[in-house]
Amino acid sequence: MNHPHIEKAPGKQEYNITVYTENQIGLLNRIAIIFTRRKINIDSLNTSPSEIESIHRFNIVITETEDVVRKLARQIEKQVEVLKVYYNSNEDVIWQELALYKVPTDIIADKVSVERLLRENGARAVVIRKDYTVFETTGHREETDNLIKVLQPFGLIEFVRSARVAIIKDSDGFNRKLREFEQAEPGEDVIENEYLNLREKVFTV
Numbered sequence: 001m002n003h004p005h006i007e008k009a010p011g012k013q014e015y016n017i018t019v020y021t022e023n024q025i026g027l028l029n030r031i032a033i034i035f036t037r038r039k040i041n042i043d044s045l046n047t048s049p050s051e052i053e054s055i056h057r058f059n060i061v062i063t064e065t066e067d068v069v070r071k072l073a074r075q076i077e078k079q080v081e082v083l084k085v086y087y088n089s090n091e092d093v094i095w096q097e098l099a100l101y102k103v104p105t106d107i108i109a110d111k112v113s114v115e116r117l118l119r120e121n122g123a124r125a126v127v128i129r130k131d132y133t134v135f136e137t138t139g140h141r142e143e144t145d146n147l148i149k150v151l152q153p154f155g156l157i158e159f160v161r162s163a164r165v166a167i168i169k170d171s172d173g174f175n176r177k178l179r180e181f182e183q184a185e186p187g188e189d190v191i192e193n194e195y196l197n198l199r200e201k202v203f204t205v
Contacts, residue, residue: 011065014043016093016166017073019058020050020174022081031058034075040064044097046163051175055083059166084174088166095166099144100126101135102158103151108133112154121147132157 021027028047035042043061050057062069073085105128108114114133118124123137137147144161 012063014061014063014090015066015069016088016090016095016164017058017060017062017069017076018086018088018166018168019060019076020052020083020085021056021058021079022083023054023056027079027081028058030079031060031076034072035062038068038072040068040072044164046165048165051173055174059164061164084177086168086171088168092170093166093168095140095164096138097141097144097164098136098138098162099147100158100160101137101147101151101156102132103135104155104157105130105133107155117150121150123147 019031032042040062043063044059045061046059048057049055062072064072069087073087076082077085101123108117114125117135121137122139122143123135125133126136127134135147135151137144148156148159
């Protein structure tokens with residue numbers, strides 16, 4: 001995870017790298033090596049199914065210059081199982097992170113209005129036990145950090161935050177490009193390895 005209070009070097013900002021890939025064992029490790037060889041820290045990494053059956057989507061967040069990010073995207077796209085890579089600044093994506101907070105129930109019940117906490121921080125209780133309560137909230141880093149500060153004086157036991165998930169704002173999507181390619185080749189079934197070889201022509205944006 002990144003540290004919002006540390007000043008970024010000139011020209012550096014957060015970038016979201018979106019990778020569409022076949023679900024291949026070992027690919028995550030090979031992608032990570034691309035970053036470690038360049039001594040670039042990954043602030044956040046999430047992998048999940050995409051809108052296309054059998055194709056997975058990685059979301060990688062790093063703090064770098066656009067030139068470095070562009071080169072990284074090209075390098076990742078050279079991996080044989082990778083179908084397409086996009087990179088976007090935070091302004092160009094809609095993104096969220098999920099956070100969970102575990103606090104002692106007796107202190108919360110005695111000293112804090114739970115309703116006020118939920119209302120002011122957009123949080124909700126997901127587990128309430130006699131010994132502890134777990135709150136959940138989603139939002140940007142500043143929002144999830146704020147609830148840490150709110151709950152810290154009341155005995156915050158445990159905190160965890162998910163990797164970022166992001167949707168690209170101005171994009172028709174990889175799915176549409178794949179469908180267009182299938183229509184352009186109506187006599188043939190689309191097999192991953194076949195359109196992998198043509199990805200520069202088909203998936204360039």
